[in-house]
Amino acid sequence: MEVSDSCYMHDELDFEYIKEHYKPYSQNGNNPYYLIVDGYSSHVAWKVVKYALTNNIHMICLSSQSTHLLQPLNVGSFRIIQTTCERNPSAWLKRYPLHVLTKPAFLEILTKTRSEVYTMEFIVGA
Numbered sequence: 001m002e003v004s005d006s007c008y009m010h011d012e013l014d015f016e017y018i019k020e021h022y023k024p025y026s027q028n029g030n031n032p033y034y035l036i037v038d039g040y041s042s043h044v045a046w047k048v049v050k051y052a053l054t055n056n057i058h059m060i061c062l063s064s065q066s067t068h069l070l071q072p073l074n075v076g077s078f079r080i081i082q083t084t085c086e087r088n089p090s091a092w093l094k095r096y097p098l099h100v101l102t103k104p105a106f107l108e109i110l111t112k113t114r115s116e117v118y119t120m121e122f123i124v125g126a
Contacts, residue, residue, distance in 0.1 A: 011045040018048055023055055036060045080122075084113045 018035070026033050035057050037044065044061060052059050089101055089109055099105075 011047060014045065015047050015051065018051055018057070023057065030056065032056045032058050034058045034060055036062060038062050081113055081117045084117055 022035060033056065035052065037059055038061075044059075049059060051057075089106070092105065092109055093099070093101065
């Protein structure tokens with residue numbers, strides 16, 4: 001999946017996500033599937049909604065002012081992942097002095113961090 005220059009989602013990236021990732025990896029058979037989105041403009045762009053409608057994907061749009069209340073892992077887990085993620089680049093920079101921490105290198109660190117933090121025990125506990 002691509003990443004935008006600004007690192008923010010936009011209409012085309014959101015369309016690519018639903019078409020290339022969500023549908024192929026989530027749907028099985030003719031049953032409808034549900035995709036919960038947060039009301040961000042690219043999630044409800046007409047191209048994305050039209051694709052969802054024609055592919056048996058039912059979109060549920062949450063109020064943009066309430067999504068933080070509906071994300072149980074948000075506060076506890078993201079604080080821990082932030083702390084761990086801040087520690088891992090420091091270790092990377094010690095291993096590779098005088099190198100620039102690029103986006104691909106950061107994504108590698110983030111992947112490692114997620115696997116360290118998001119264990120089944122942690123998620124159940126959160």
